[in-house]
Amino acid sequence: MTGQSSDSLILRSIYDEALEHGECYENLRSLCKDVGARLTGSAEAEMAVQWGKDLLTSYGFETRLQETPIPHWERGTLESGWYKDASGKTYKIKILALGSSIGTDGLMRAKAVLAHDIEHLKTLGEAGKLKDKIVVIDQPFDQKLINTFVAYGACWPIRGNGTSEAARYGAKAVLIRSLATPIDDHPHTGSMRYDEDVKQIPGAAISTQAAEELKAALKQGEVEISLEMDCRTYPEGISHNVIAEIKGSEFQDEIITIGGHLDSWDVGEGAHDDGAGIVHCIEAMRILNTRGIKLKRTLRVVLYMNEENGVYGAKTYADEAIKNGEKHVFALESDAGGHTPRGFSLDGPAERLELMQSFSALLYPYGLNELEKGYGGVDINRLKEPYEGITLIGFRPDSQRYFNYHHSEADVFETVNKRELELGSASIASIIYLMDRHW
Ligand SMILES: [Zn+2]
Numbered sequence: 001m002t003g004q005s006s007d008s009l010i011l012r013s014i015y016d017e018a019l020e021h022g023e024c025y026e027n028l029r030s031l032c033k034d035v036g037a038r039l040t041g042s043a044e045a046e047m048a049v050q051w052g053k054d055l056l057t058s059y060g061f062e063t064r065l066q067e068t069p070i071p072h073w074e075r076g077t078l079e080s081g082w083y084k085d086a087s088g089k090t091y092k093i094k095i096l097a098l099g100s101s102i103g104t105d106g107l108m109r110a111k112a113v114l115a116h117d118i119e120h121l122k123t124l125g126e127a128g129k130l131k132d133k134i135v136v137i138d139q140p141f142d143q144k145l146i147n148t149f150v151a152y153g154a155c156w157p158i159r160g161n162g163t164s165e166a167a168r169y170g171a172k173a174v175l176i177r178s179l180a181t182p183i184d185d186h187p188h189t190g191s192m193r194y195d196e197d198v199k200q201i202p203g204a205a206i207s208t209q210a211a212e213e214l215k216a217a218l219k220q221g222e223v224e225i226s227l228e229m230d231c232r233t234y235p236e237g238i239s240h241n242v243i244a245e246i247k248g249s250e251f252q253d254e255i256i257t258i259g260g261h262l263d264s265w266d267v268g269e270g271a272h273d274d275g276a277g278i279v280h281c282i283e284a285m286r287i288l289n290t291r292g293i294k295l296k297r298t299l300r301v302v303l304y305m306n307e308e309n310g311v312y313g314a315k316t317y318a319d320e321a322i323k324n325g326e327k328h329v330f331a332l333e334s335d336a337g338g339h340t341p342r343g344f345s346l347d348g349p350a351e352r353l354e355l356m357q358s359f360s361a362l363l364y365p366y367g368l369n370e371l372e373k374g375y376g377g378v379d380i381n382r383l384k385e386p387y388e389g390i391t392l393i394g395f396r397p398d399s400q401r402y403f404n405y406h407h408s409e410a411d412v413f414e415t416v417n418k419r420e421l422e423l424g425s426a427s428i429a430s431i432i433y434l435m436d437r438h439w
Pocket residue numbers: 261273274307335
């Protein structure tokens with residue numbers, strides 16, 4: 001058998017294994033329910049490391065832990081918000097501190113100011129209108145954009161930098177509209193960072209619904225916000241990336257890394273973000289192994305620690321790879337949820353993009369139609385600078401529902417569809433097989 005026909009039979013075998021004997025759904029249930037939400041530095045994150053090591057070992061893969069420094073931030077136990085409208089009536093709102101935020105040191109109360117985005121915030125700041133205020137930044141997703149990751153990217157600065165920018169103009173705290181697609185009452189957390197030259201002030205997310213309510217109240221007149229948060233940052237600690245590999249049959253020293261991040265936020269169960277990516281990659285390796293599909297290169301699965309609030313694990317992985325003189329040819333990341341696979345985006349040399357696109361007829365029957373130039377992923381991106389010319393591939397599932405759940409209490413196992421998850425694992429196994437075989 002030659003070329004296309006043997007490739008198409010191997011893809012068929014990969015999908016048969018995933019859909020008839022798949023183990024990723026049960027593995028995700030176990031990670032979500034038996035371990036739970038697993039913020040870096042928590043006991044649950046350590047349990048997840050053990051979970052990953054035990055599972056990979058049970059599949060017979062050579063498995064090890066790679067020590068990495070980690071940041072340690074905790075939400076604490078106090079997290080409440082209220083607003084009083086112009087008529088004097090008080091309403092409770094759900095808040096969710098942003099990762100790295102400081103607490104309020106007791107009950108904090110101040111008048112609210114509404115900013116539409118970072119630029120508007122700066123304009124208000126220059127006019128002296130943010131001093132001693134609690135700034136509400138209300139930048140909704142652009143609903144016209146078809147890919148919700150693009151809408152997310154456009155709003156990202158309000159979460160990443162909004163708190164520091166407001167602090168620069170003397171604000172007391174910041175509440176951001178959650179980076180989410182629907183209007184509902186789940187606040188979505190996420191990482192933020194403090195600029196070194198500003199005084200640290202608290203930053204939290206409110207739900208999209210609460211943002212709409214606050215905006216309406218501010219149209220009627222003055223609004224006073226009250227907040228209590230006791231989150232805090234602890235000294236750095238130590239945790240681990242979990243690494244397993246299968247040696248290649250021809251070029252053992254050439255490494256293909258696939259992975260996702262083991263940590264999650266501390267609300268929900270980290271089912272789509274990134275439990276799905278973890279079980280996708282473990283399952284892709286299991287399928288190739290079970291079906292006797294040998295790769296020419298060494299295949300390594302990496303369960304990274306700490307993507308969400310620091311990316312320390314991926315940095316450690318890249319640093320050690322360089323230190324050990326490892327040769328990395330390509331890497332794949334699954335960190336866009338467990339929804340129906342659509343394709344892959346590739347960040348790398350033009351000939352590698354052409355190679356991936358040359359598989360379009362083979363992949364088309366499996367719904368993998370988007371084979372485009374684009375971003376690989378936050379964790380594998382750490383390999384980009386040390387390995388010039390490396391090929392980074394991002395798994396791209398359908399994006400329409402991802403930001404209903406992302407970083408919120410709604411990101412639970414029950415929102416993941418078994419069949420969609422299995423198709424994701426098979427897609428990843430297929431692209432790795434094809435790239436390795438025809439590289
Ligand atoms: Zn993620």
